[in-house]
Amino acid sequence: MDSPPIVISASPHVHSERTSKKIMYDVVIALVPAFLVSLYVFGFNALITTSIAIISCLLFEYLIQKYLMKTEVTITDGSALLTGLLLAFNVPAGLPIWMIIVGSLVAIGIAKLSFGGLGFNVFNPALVGRVFLLVCFPVQMTLWPMAVVNNTTIADAVSGATTLGIIKEGLQFGGTMTELSAKLPSSVDMLLGITGGSLGEMSAIALLLGGLYLMIRKVISWHIPVTVLLTMAIMTGIFWSIDPEHYANPLIHLLSGGAILGAFFMATDMVTSPMTKKGMVIFAIGIGAITVIIRLYGAYPEGISFAILIMNAFVPLINSYFKPRRFGSKIKAKIM
Amino acid sequence: MSKKESTFLNMALSLIVITLVAGFSLGFVNNLTLAPKAEAKLAKKVNALKAVLPEFDNDLVSEVVRIKTTVAKDSVEVYPAFKSGKFVGAAVIGASEKGFSGLVKIMVGFKPDGSIQNIVVLEQKETPGLGTKMKEEKFLGQFRDKNPSDYNLKVSKDGGEVDALTGATISSRAFTEAAQSAYDEYMKIKDSLTKSNN
């Protein structure tokens, strides 16, 4: 027979256009505006940090899959690329290169491939990498380069503080918000991203733009990001309305730190978030609440990374309790 | 091999014998170690005192002065030291709750003029490798022979003169706060201390 044989397979025989690769690259595209802003603000450092993170993530995935696990190499599926990119977004621009490499190793080697690779990891790899670095190297990880508009140098980073850092330290040592407000960047600056912080987390507008793109492309649904931000706003709002001198207002909380990056890009990671909409809302409320608690009372000024990791751990539990309603069953009443 | 049957009598008997032997031997060992244990406990405190104070010859531990304050939860302990009846300084315990993981407790030895003789960290739960470096000479050394009246006990970031530990500003702040509180207490009761023994 010249022509290839007839194919037999079970139904369905057609398939949608969507592939996991396309989804991954959609997320990458959505991160581009924020990356451009950080290029503008941090200059060359942003480029170096990001490319090192991406390259080392891809490289580790390749090496570990090929030589340690001896399985098929899947670096082209875009997931390692995305992990690298997100890791870079979550560290200060200009972090020592070897630390970025360590972070990538932790993210890919420990958090992802140890569990069997894409889809099986319980915790968000990029965040595990980031938290690992944060715990190990708190100095470098909180050495925020000053936002210098149109920076093109690779000069030593000038250390600045993040909005949340200023508030945390200030309040702990008896300051009030009124005193501190002078030190804080304006909300417009925060919106645009002209402030200190991790490489990709500063520009609220650019991140929102990306988030919007993802929603339009139906890569993510509104449930997680909106609920996270809403929970944060409500909780900080309550504290603020009780004692505005010792609690920052909700707007500052939403625009500062990794709130938006976390809500739109980290918490929505499909692998490590719940399946059902109901589960997503619970998950997101948890993230919002834990973030606020850590920000207000914890030792770390920013808690969204931890909050997401903690809630990641709860995802299997959420998934087994919040099932989709089965067709034809009376409204729920099903546990486990 | 033969096992004893599980009758009530057997069970009770064997348990009683075992507890008997255990009780006896434990009591015995306790008697043996009672003295060394107390010594070891004392030695720890004395060692700390010795480290922070100039030479002294009075029994510091029994002459502790406890002062109720608002700064710390419990009373503050002050150990005045004398050498041949002459006041040579005092060790004051200072604490701060604002460490990275809560309580930081230090013992500060002051000379009669109020300058710091030495500091020893008694308790802390700071991050290993960062905040815990407060125990190291590099950090402690900068306080030696400084008089808080003209040496601003604050980290440089807050306008003081103390070089904070790298990566552990919060721990350093707690430390300086504890030192400051010790100093404040010391200044408050210094006069009564010197007088009391005269």
Add this chain to the structure above:
Amino acid sequence: MANTIDQKQNFLKGIVKENPIFVMLLGMCPTLGVTSSAFNGFGMGVATLFVLLMSNTVVSLVKSQIPSKVRIPAFIIIIASFVTIVEMVLEAFIPFLYEQLGIFIPLIVVNCLILGRAEAFASKNDLKSSVLDALGMGLGFVLALTVLGITREILGNGSIFDYKFVSEDANTFILFILPPGAFIALAYLSILFNKLTAKTA
């Protein structure tokens, strides 16, 4: 009766083939809890070894006198006595280590390794085998704890047995002397151990 090869086996199995930590997962709590430095791990290991040795000896001696119903309580009392002795001795003579190990000293009592060996081995075997078993298992435990301690200390603090081999200001992986590091280090060490033993076997 057991010949020499068996006796050798009794001794050796605890170190590699039935290593209490890597293979049998006994006594995980102190393993993870006190191994933030090599010295602590070693100290804990030795303390456990002592208790294990003594309790195995005694259990093996008195085993035939104890009715089966009260076997476990009896064993526990025997073990607890030795633990208390260790506790008191440490407090009196090595207060530094006593403080470092803290609550994990009394907890040697509930180390599954000790009760497990007493139950599974010493209560069924003669004195000599029991002593050898205890020594082997104990050494395996010491070995595992020390290795874990060394690993964590090197990674987390840049030192071995408090000898610092990197500069004061060098960045070390502090995480490894924190709780999560204990789990993670042990996870990968046990893989390594399995790989190594699989090869030699």
Add this chain to the structure above:
Amino acid sequence: MNESILNSVLLLVSLGAVTALVLFVVSKKFYVYEDPLIAEVEDILPGANCAGCGSPGCKSFAEKLVATEDISDLFCPVGGNDVMKLVAETLGKEVAEKDPTVAVVRCQGSCEVRPKTTEYQGPKSCAISAMIYSGETDCQYGCLGDGDCVTACKFDAMFMDETTGLPIVITDKCTSCGMCVEACPRDIIEMRPKNKRDLKVYVGCLNEEKGGIAKKACSVACIGCSKCEDVCPKDAITMVNNLAYIDPEYCTLCRKCVPVCPTHSIIETNFPPPKVKKVVEKKVEADPSGEVKSVNLVKDA
């Protein structure tokens, strides 16, 4: 005596006494009986939990053994007669000896002799592909080649031969647990007596089609010609639905049937190399695809 020592002795003794008393009372009050035999039998069983005996696990098999009066029908294929003897001794019951059996693959449809006519796309599992159609070849009785039996084998006693696309049993490792038989949607695996030196003679085909159609799908198929039936001196061979079957109970391993089969679909294993006999020689020449080779593989492995 020192007071402290006395105190400590007193305290411990009284504590011990109280505990013992309480436990004694409670254990009397809440007594639940469990047959100690169950644990004993479970100790004897191999603990593979393979379910070859028909019970879900060794523990439940032990329970069954203890509960059943006559255990001669119960058999642990993994442990074999030795284990069953031990169990019987422990329980004081009789046990029937069973001939050891081993799994054989009754299909020789390698890629060469049985051409593929379609291509299957989907999960690599015989059970799943069998659900949607009769397989990539035109034979709807033979091996599907996706290795469900290999996956099912808990003892690493099977592997897929990459050149033929057929599974091979490593007889030394086979415990005769029957998992592969269960896993095969085509029922091409059969448990046959191991005999001495693992000598076996069996029909390596299950095709029930008429000769021509069967032969077209696979050149080594049994075409139902009955020649073997005719030569068999013991009437061990029966023809049902155009297919020969050698009943191991009557077969004396005389091998008369082997050379007469025109399509070489009768397999003999582990017999000494042929003593330059014409017919057998011809067989080797005629069939280079290697059903004899597979036997060698068994030996190697």
Add this chain to the structure above:
Amino acid sequence: MDYIVILIAAVFVNNIVLSQFLGICPFLGVSNKISTSVGMAGAVMFVMTIATTATYLLHNYILLPAGLDYLRTITFILVIAALVQMVEIILKKVSPPLYQALGVFLPLITTNCAVLGVAILALGLENSSLLKAVFFAFSNSLGFGLALIVFASIREYLELANIPEGMKGVPINLLVAGLLSLAFLGFTGLV
């Protein structure tokens, strides 16, 4: 307020399993199914609270007055062992299904260092009182239960994952515990 601090500290900040390393054996052992882990958590909660009550009273009203506090370890473990065995015997009779579910792990509670550990730790509380000690034990058992159930749910999930051969079993469980503990580091400083 003290009680809230105790609760939060025990459940989140100084979680008994994830940062104190107590009760690791049952944590790794009885966590392959959510349902069993719930049972185990319940059993530990029960035993831990009762045991701490008993040991606290024993310590403060017998050992201390008699100057026998060096017998702390041995008396505590005796009391706990007896208590657990009692629970076991009673459970076997009263609720066979629960007994089946917890199976061999009930005796493990005896050698669960969490129970003894908490009993000892409860003595060292600031301004301690019986109520506080018991509440402390209860909070810790809550922390244990939380960690156990979350861990069990993750393990159940991982049962369906393709864990690499070498990582299967203990290593992956330890790794999950490690990452869980890493995530819980975020609570540092809450109290």
Add this chain to the structure above:
Amino acid sequence: MLKTFSKGGIHPPENKLTSTKKIKRLAPPKVVYVPIAQHIGIPAEIIVDRKDKVEIGQVIAKSGGFVSSNIHSPVAGTVTKLDMVIDSSGYKKQCIVIRTDVKNETNFQEVDYPLKKEIDLEPAEIVKRISDFGIVGLGGATFPSHVKLNIKEDKKMDCLIINGVECEPYLTADHRLMLEKGEEIIVGIKILMKALHVHKAVIGIEDNKHDAVELFKRLTADEKEIQVAALQVKYPQGGEKQLISAILGREVPKNGLPMDVGVVVNNVGTIFAIYEAIQHNKPLIERVVTVTGKKLDNPSNFWVKIGTPIKDLIEEVGGMPEGTRKIINGGPMMGKAIKNTDVPVTKGTSGILIVDEDEACRGEVKNCIRCGECVNVCPMGLEPHLLMNLSEKGMYEKAAQEDIMTCIECGSCSYVCPSNRPLLDYIRFGKNITKNLASSKN
């Protein structure tokens, strides 16, 4: 907003290439292969022998039980043999092979019966005739129709739903039938309403068949008891449970049947077959088949005799195009890929779809990224990713707890999976095992 069902659903490209093609009557083939298992349930029993002469419409295999159906000779001719032939199940099955008598004129009559509106038969007789004349569900499931009409005493029926949804892409058989035989279908509906004693019937038609909706609205303008429901286009609206949910908003209970909510659903093709059986005494010996595919010269709709080999149909539309990789019996979502073109058309064959490399081959299977898309589209509220994993790892009991048996095998999950995972393959497999486990337990 048009009505649709409540949970899940997908929108595959419609590709209705033949919706404007009138149904052509195909000349009877020289030889027909009539399988005896053309319906769900027990196969029919052959009652003819080799060399028997048979008339058109003569019963050649008798119903083998309650859930079974008669089979009639589609042609007049001679039985040449009783043979095993591969049918769309992929396996060789028993077939009656009949050579068409080319001289017998009845084989070539263009039967276009005049419209007959009066219904003479009583309900019981209607059901009996439906059973005798071998009517089965023509939507694809081939469930014997008389079984559906045997309503248990305790169930109260109140509505008949006519399935004119045809949600499968490519297929247009029902669409064309509705356009060309609208009035007959209305009569058919009335027949069934009479048989069921119900006074309400709703015809559900997806809005992409606008002409059919219009036509039926016009035809039912005077009929109080018959309504037309235009529905949003969404797959799998043709599933009974989904259709009931879309039209009436009722959810058939888990593990229940439509009759549990007082509804009987029938396909328009079935209705037409019933019409012909009741009014014109014609057994089910032919059906409408869409022969389609993007590469075909002339995709069309045909009236085809049951038993016609598929190759005859392909000849008729211009022959097998180059590069064909897959031949599907049915639509692309639920149809079955067949091994060769000798497979005969059966009562369940609603279409033949010929696809080439691009459409035929499955993409590379990747790891599940837990995007939850399968959960979102599942019309039954299941978690396909979980069910697949469970049956892959052999955890069937857990799968049964997760309601694997309620899966309707619509394939929506496999369709959307961005990682090309064979979700339905495994779920179907798991269902099979679970079913066997359950039956072995009883």
